[in-house]
Amino acid sequence: MAATTDSVKADVSEAPLLNKVNLFAGLTLYLVFYSFIRWYEGVYGWSAGLDSFAPEFETYWMNMLYIELVAEVVIACGLWGYIWKTRDRKVMSITPREELRRHMTHWTWLCMYGWAVYWGASYFTEQDGTWHQTIVRDTDFTPSHIIEFYLAYPIYIITGVSSFLYAKTRLPAYSEGLSLMYMISVLGPFMILPNVGLNEWGHTFWFMEELFVAPLHYGFVFFGWATLAVMGVVNTEVNALTKLLKKDLA
Amino acid sequence: MSASQSAVRSRAEAVQVSRTLDWMILFTLFTVVLGGYHIHYMLTGGDWDFWTDWKDRRLWVTVAPIVSITFPAAVQACLWFRYRLPFGAVVCVLALMLGEWINRYLNFWGWTYFPVNFCFPSNLVPGAILLDVVLMLSSSFVLTAVVGGMAWGLVFYPGNWPIIAPLHVPVEYNGMMFTLADLQGYHYVRTGTPEYIRMVEKGTLRTFGKDVAPVSAFFSAFVCIIIYFLWHYFGRWFAKTDFIDGEGM
Numbered sequence: 001m002a003a004t005t006d007s008v009k010a011d012v013s014e015a016p017l018l019n020k021v022n023l024f025a026g027l028t029l030y031l032v033f034y035s036f037i038r039w040y041e042g043v044y045g046w047s048a049g050l051d052s053f054a055p056e057f058e059t060y061w062m063n064m065l066y067i068e069l070v071a072e073v074v075i076a077c078g079l080w081g082y083i084w085k086t087r088d089r090k091v092m093s094i095t096p097r098e099e100l101r102r103h104m105t106h107w108t109w110l111c112m113y114g115w116a117v118y119w120g121a122s123y124f125t126e127q128d129g130t131w132h133q134t135i136v137r138d139t140d141f142t143p144s145h146i147i148e149f150y151l152a153y154p155i156y157i158i159t160g161v162s163s164f165l166y167a168k169t170r171l172p173a174y175s176e177g178l179s180l181m182y183m184i185s186v187l188g189p190f191m192i193l194p195n196v197g198l199n200e201w202g203h204t205f206w207f208m209e210e211l212f213v214a215p216l217h218y219g220f221v222f223f224g225w226a227t228l229a230v231m232g233v234v235n236t237e238v239n240a241l242t243k244l245l246k247k248d249l250a
Numbered sequence: 251m252s253a254s255q256s257a258v259r260s261r262a263e264a265v266q267v268s269r270t271l272d273w274m275i276l277f278t279l280f281t282v283v284l285g286g287y288h289i290h291y292m293l294t295g296g297d298w299d300f301w302t303d304w305k306d307r308r309l310w311v312t313v314a315p316i317v318s319i320t321f322p323a324a325v326q327a328c329l330w331f332r333y334r335l336p337f338g339a340v341v342c343v344l345a346l347m348l349g350e351w352i353n354r355y356l357n358f359w360g361w362t363y364f365p366v367n368f369c370f371p372s373n374l375v376p377g378a379i380l381l382d383v384v385l386m387l388s389s390s391f392v393l394t395a396v397v398g399g400m401a402w403g404l405v406f407y408p409g410n411w412p413i414i415a416p417l418h419v420p421v422e423y424n425g426m427m428f429t430l431a432d433l434q435g436y437h438y439v440r441t442g443t444p445e446y447i448r449m450v451e452k453g454t455l456r457t458f459g460k461d462v463a464p465v466s467a468f469f470s471a472f473v474c475i476i477i478y479f480l481w482h483y484f485g486r487w488f489a490k491t492d493f494i495d496g497e498g499m
Contacts, residue, residue: 057310100267114285133300
């Protein structure tokens with residue numbers, strides 16, 4: 001009886017396998033943040049975002065762009081640096097339970113990555129289509145671009161690279177070599193951001209109109225295909241988790 | 251670590267962890283595929299999907315199925331052939347359509363004020379169900395490509411018929427015969443429309459072309475078969491678990 005009590009006490013005191021608070025807080029954070037951004041677009045897109053030569057455009061949109069860029073560099077350096085700095089140098093000697101706990105944390109990161117990819121590649125990208133088919137752009141830094149290219153894309157890049165670094169530095173399954181599909185699933189969508197250079201260069205030829213199926217946009221399509229590499233990540237994870245759980249599930 | 255040590259305290263905990271992981275994997279797969287599939291679809295077939303005046307009987311019927319069979323074929327290649335999960339195509343299409351509906355309502359309507367009956371997305375669900383059912387019953391990607399791929403192309407227009415038919419009825423406007431969809435496009439001018447103020451179904455298509463939609467669907471079905479094969483192999487490749495040597499990177 002005493003032994004059982006001790007065991008229960010030990011269970012209560014140790015960290016849970018999955019920190020649900022972190023998971024739901026992270027998802028909620030993105031939802032609330034992007035809801036605010038959508039509200040901001042709705043209000044200041046029409047009132048201050050139509051003429052890039054107007055003073056209010058500088059106030060409400062260009063200043064937002066500058067803040068975004070600085071914040072993203074700071075957050076990326078801080079987060080990636082922290083994950084790397086606190087890496088586990090004896091990753092092969094952790095207990096199976098600790099390994100399972102880290103896999104659950106890793107999946108929290110992957111859920112965050114998926115959520116960030118949704119907002120960037122789906123929500124704000126198609127939104128860009130309707131904005132540019134409604135207003136006539138007179139700058140590369142339109143309200144929808146300032147949100148899509150320079151906010152939503154960097155956020156999923158920061159989240160994706162963080163997830164990759166977490167796996168690489170804390171999980172035995174990723175400690176030897178580099179997971180090819182993990183790299184593709186993070187670097188492919190990342191390449192959408194540099195591809196903005198091609199997009200903006202091309203739009204200097206077709207400044208007025210927006211056609212989404214124009215070949216100019218196919219660079220985004222090609223790199224979007226890389227998201228399918230998440231299947232390779234899932235398979236790698238399932239292999240690792242099977243080793244940890246198989247005999248207990250048999 | 252010791253091989254004899256267990257990661258869980260009991261079988262019940264193992265089951266609970268396994269179920270939790272199932273949901274987390276599904277959420278991640280759903281949202282990542284949504285993002286990738288949506289950016290692919292909106293930039294290869296998007297204009298036909300955005301606006302009713304682009305939803306004609308020829309190019310919409312041809313292009314939309316061809317560019318949309320891609321991700322379902324790839325995801326099926328992983329989910330069925332690795333896990334025997336028979337919902338690869340449906341999960342892709344549900345993800346895409348969720349993303350599209352959220353966007354059309356909150357952004358096309360909510361930000362730029364296009365009415366939803368002008369910018370609703372195409373329906374891809376019937377084709378996805380057929381694709382999954384053919385794969386589940388046959389367990390053959392070759393048969394799925396030929397039968398399912400063809401069904402995907404052929405069923406697209408009938409699957410959208412009840413939605414688009416009311417907008418394809420003719421109206422006379424300033425002495426011209428339009429469809430209601432054309433008239434919507436005429437009134438809701440977009441930055442891409444000046445060079446596209448066009449009647450797709452003009453000339454021989456309206457006099458000679460009563461069979462335009464079935465012919466277009468049949469051509470689309472033919473290409474869908476080929477695209478399915480191609481993307482099945484893409485899916486297999488993307489499902490690999492290979493590691494590479496990090497030296498020199």
